[in-house]
Amino acid sequence: MSPKSIPTVSANNNQKNIQEGEHAIGLELFANTLSGFPAIFKTLNSDFIVQEITESGEVCSLTELEPLVDRELERKEKAMLENTTVTKIIEEDDNDDDRGGGDANESSNNVVVVKEEIFEEFKKISGSEEDVERLRAFLNTPGVRRGTQPLLQVLEDGDGDGGEGKIGILEPLVLAPSKDKEHRKQLHAFFRQFQLDTDSVTLDNGHPNATNGQNLCIRVHPSSGGGKKRGARDDDNKSKNNKRHKKATPDTRPKWPADLPTTLQFVMCKSGRDTTDALNQLGNLLKCNPKRFQIAGTKDKRAVTTQRISVYKYRAYRLASLNKACKDIKIGNFTYVERPLYFGKSMGNAFIICLRNIDERLKETVIAGINALRETGTINYFGAQRFGNVSSTTQDASETSTGTTHKIGALLLNGKFKEAVDVILQPKMKESTKIKQAKEKYLETKDAQEALRTIPRFMHIERAILEVQAAKGRENDFCGQLTAIPSKMKRMYINAYQSYLWNKVASERVRKFGINTVVEGDLVAIIDDEDNGKTAEEIQKHSDEAYDKGLKRGENLKKVKLVTAEDVSKNAFDPSDVVLPVPGHAVIYPSWAATKADGEDDKTLDGKALFHELAMNKDGVDLELTKHSIMEFSMRSYPGDYRRLFLKPKDLECEFMRYDDSKIDLLKTDMDAFVKKNMKNTDEDDDGDKKVEKKGGKLLAAKLSFKLGAGNYATMILRELTKAQAREYSSH
Incomplete structure (x- = not known):
């Protein structure tokens, strides 16, 4: 198909002001010539539902808040206790001198001891009568087994004269030495049934257990956690003045169950909370650093979102x-897994979006638009939120809807650090009046100390800059x-500039060669044959292997190839395979075939030159040389990536709904099962579930549902x- 016969990619002239703002970040074209329609989204948080899709294609949902997985563990632990212990009645003599005397009556206590069969089993493995007797005394000592109260030992004082002792903790049991690795493996497995930690230790030659020149022993630690550090060499021969021996205190924390994966997923x-804010609250409640939580990606703030955390x-x-x-915030569906989550460990997101205030007369326009999206999709632009949507109040009107994140990125790449600081500290349009006033006062006085007292703590970027400014002699240390x-926020600026360049080049490529086309010189993503037809388990295994190899850090760029004329003639690739590089030091660039326009000579459109000329001419940025x-x-610190040029939503559906009150939820969320909702304006089914449509409503809304891959934007x-023409609801 020649370029002239490709359908023209249109822009809506009625939205000139909006497009001027979008053009500032490279959003220049649409994929079809249909008319649009005005609508409002995110009137309520529940109007924008986001659910993470796992690597195996499962849509995340919250269905259970109770820790059922722990209840199952408790059941197994109880069964283990019943299978390995027995309760005996021990008669005690109250006249025993050690108990300080008493009346002549006898009393009885119930004592839980390990079954004799357990020691018979151990004897078959160990073969040592001495170890069997020592093990019997060890396991029946209070505090050794899980669930028994620890019994503190009295250790001799450091002077060794038998004086007053110090309170210490239970020592681990060291078994007879063995050079047989298989024998030691059997011993390790035996002790796991009691949920006791074991390790191998090399003893000093002078140790009582180091017999016949054999030094490698199994060491068994009490469940109280008071044993010596695993993997450390035995230090019984060290000085008794060692502080760890004198002032040891029992560790009352429960031990991690044996054979239980160490990562909880x-x-x-959450509703109306950004991901970082939600994790900060969980960290504060647990009294732990929020950085301990791992996620596959961040989710919108003004939405109800469901995602996995580890x-x-x-x-x-x-x-x-x-x-x-x-x-x-609600959390549940707990499970223990071998590996944590990491950024990118998902297949994307499922969306359910409610568009409100749709004109009844434009219903057919909505339907036509949905059909066109199913057929042709759209250009896979980076969305406006990538560039920040809280632009400076000093900018002109054409930039107020798109933000300045990418502009700060250009300043950083150019080494214009003072200018970057000035832009960051400028008041932004969507900031609260209090924050704007604080920033305006700072711009007048340049008093960083005063600004730190008034700028909220959640504004991490501004406060980080001001804290350095406030230090003596660092007022002009802009670098x-x-x-x-x-670090993540610093990368955000450079990533935004890379995204800006990608959007601009994507517009240029579609403008010249059209939508959903494959032309000579394009780059296409290559999928290995071995990746096709994988089961969910195989996909999970591949993901885990990638984690182990460190591929989560971005070293695994997509495999791409340059499309040849022969590929085009054979229709070897689908338009969905076409990618454009996100500029970086490790990517290759397209080199499109010669094109000829009126009054122009034949020439090859070089993709690399297009990126570099755009960066240099627009912003003075050299993508290869550092200033x-x-x-x-x-x-040089950013390898780049490849991003698909065309985007088609999967499983796109549209349903119309009627309503009267814009303050009433129209969509069901995962929160509804656990938080009582005000459903005065909706009918209810017999089983109590709310209906999403009220037949007599005067207002019209459209419910859209679809799925997108990771990194694609629903907006x-x-x-x-x-x-x-759709705009996000604002109460201002």
């Missing part, structure tokens, strides 16, 4: 107990102020459908 549903060595019952204290910004010595603000689907 759970599902979090945390290292926390039991489910502890997390479940937080539900009562959390506002707008130091910027490097103090948290300063700060590596984290250099393109770009709305932009294409409404031709940029």
Whole structure:
């Protein structure tokens, strides 16, 4: 198909002002010539539902708050206790001198001891009568087995004269030495049934257990956690003045159950909270650093979102107990897994979006737009939220809807650190009046100390800059102020500039060669044959292997190839395979075939040159040469990536609903099962479930449901459908 016969990609002239703002971040074209329609989204948080999709294609949902997985563990632990112990009645003599005397009556106590069969089993493995007797005394000592109260030992004082002793903790049991590795494996497995930690230790030659020159022994630690550090060499021969021997105190923390994976994974549903804020609250309630929580990606703030979270060595019952204290957050569906989550460990998100205030006369326009989206999709632009949507109040009207994040990125790449600091500290349009006033006062006085007293703590970027400014002699250390910004936020600026360049080049490519086309010189993503037809378990295994190899850090760029004329003639690739590079030092660039326009000579459109010329001519940025010595603000620190050029939503459906009150929820969320809702304006089914439509409503809304891959923006689907006429609800 020649370029002239490709359908023209249109822009809606009625939205000139909106497009001027969008053009500033490269959102220049639409994929079809249909008309759009005005609508409002995010009137309520429940109007925008986001659910994470796992690597196996399962949509995350919150269905259970109780820690059922721990209850199953408790049941198994109880069964283990019943299978390995027996209760005996021990008659005690009250006249025993050690008990300080008493009356002549006898008393009896119930004592839980290990069954004799257990020691017979151990004898078959060990073969040592001495070890059997020592083990019997060890396991029946209070505090050794899980669930028994620890019994503190009295250790001799450091002077060794038999004087007053110190309170210490139970010592681990060291078995007879063995050079047989298989024998030691059997011993390790035996002790796991009691949930006791074991390790191998090499003893000093002088140790009583180091017989016949054999030094490698099994060491068994009490469940109280008071044993010596695992993997450490035995230090019984060290000085008795060692502080660890003198002032040892029992560790009352429960030991992690044997054979239980060390990572707890759970599902979090939140409403009106950004992901970082939600994790901070969980961390505060647990009294742990929020950085311990791992996620596959961040989710919208003005929405009801469901996603997976993982945390290292926390039991489910502890997390479940937080539900009562959390506002707008619910967590559940607990499970223990071998590996934590990491950024990118998902297949994308499922969306359910409610568009309100639709004109009844435009219902057919909505239907036509939905059909066009199913057929042709849209351009896979980076959305406006990538660039920040809280622009400076000093900017012109064409930039007020898109933000300045990418502009700060250009300043950083150019080494214009003072200008970058100034832009960051400018008042923004959507900030509260109090914050704007604080920033305006700072701009007048340049008093960083005063600004720190008035700017809220959640504004991490601004505060990081001001804290360095407030230090004596660092008022003009603009480089130091910027490097103090948290790492993820620093990368955000450069990533935004990379995204801006991608959007601009994507517009240029579609403008020249059309939508859903494959042309000579394009780059296409290649999928290995071995990746096809994998089961969910195989996909999970591949993901885990990638984690183990460190591929989560971005070293696994997509495999791509340059499309040849022969590929085009054979229709070897689908338009969905076409990718454009996100500029970086490790990517290759397209080189499109010669094109000829009126009055132009034949020439090849070089993709690399297009990226570089755009960066240099628009912003003075050289993508190959660094103008300063700060590596984290250099393109040499960013390998780049590949992003698919065309986007089609999967499983796109549309349903119309009627309503009267814009303050009433129209969509069901995961929260509804656990939080009471005000449903005065909706009918209810007999089983109590709410209906999403009231037949007599005067207002019209459209419920959209679809799925997108990781890194794709639902707002770009709305932009294409409404031709940029949908706006986010604002109460201001």
